[in-house]
Amino acid sequence: MREQQDIVVIGGGQAGLAMSRVLQRQGREHVVLERGRVGERWRTERWDSLRFQFPNWTVQLPDYTYQGPDPEGFARYREILRFLEDYAGHAAAPVREHTEVRGLTALAGDEGFELSLADASIHARNVVLATGPFQLPRIPDLAHQVPRSVMQLDPTRYRSPETLPEAYAGFLAAARDFIQRSGEDEPTEADPGEPEPLPGVQEVESLNLVDEGITTIIWATGYTYDYGWVRIPVFDARGRPAQQHGVTAVPGLYFLALHWMHTFKSGLLSGVGDDAEFLVDRMSRGRQE
16 A cells, blocks of 8 residues: 655655754654765765854754854864754654665646656655755766776765875865965955965866876866656756746755755755745645635
């Protein structure tokens, strides 16, 4: 027998957990499906030295804020992961871990949606896609031309200089020392003219990686979406979600935690709560109409 749910939230990171908390406030039954564990991308797709890009006082989700001793500091990524784990427990979020959604289709006659899992399916009246904006590393086509002898990584697989070939590890260490030493100087007023080039950096049109002794490439070229499993026409020609403030043209289907859904904060940890409130209100009004 197919399982029935009023609301299914896909994604057990900060967006899915925030959505769950707001739904709980409104007494809306729901379930959160997570392909791995709570905060999986923070757990397995972050490099060792990563720190959160905003001060700790911005680390907040609905009904839960940073409680540590250093509100002006910048948390390491494992502290953010621990924050999310604690939040999931505090909110008693109904998260089903290790539950990957392999297909999402709309049922005929506005009868909701079918979510295909590994060995089951769920019928839901509403679905919130809360998988965030950073899903797949964007790797340029020229990566296929790189010799096999050169290691290729992206930000989800890079961990530390110690895991790289010796030559590149030495370069990273030197670059890090340079940045740290430069950061000790007092900031000066910006020169309105052309910026000076960074030491040791030059533009090139072509490069023989082997001849130059390059052993590693880290593709820090941004991210793209991974919605191949969503079999509903709610995407533009470039594969981006077609939505207005998270609401799509398909009744009952919503997106959360995309950039600029409402404001700059929409794609950030501190902003998903406000957008979740908006979507829950929209769901409630839609049910009354």
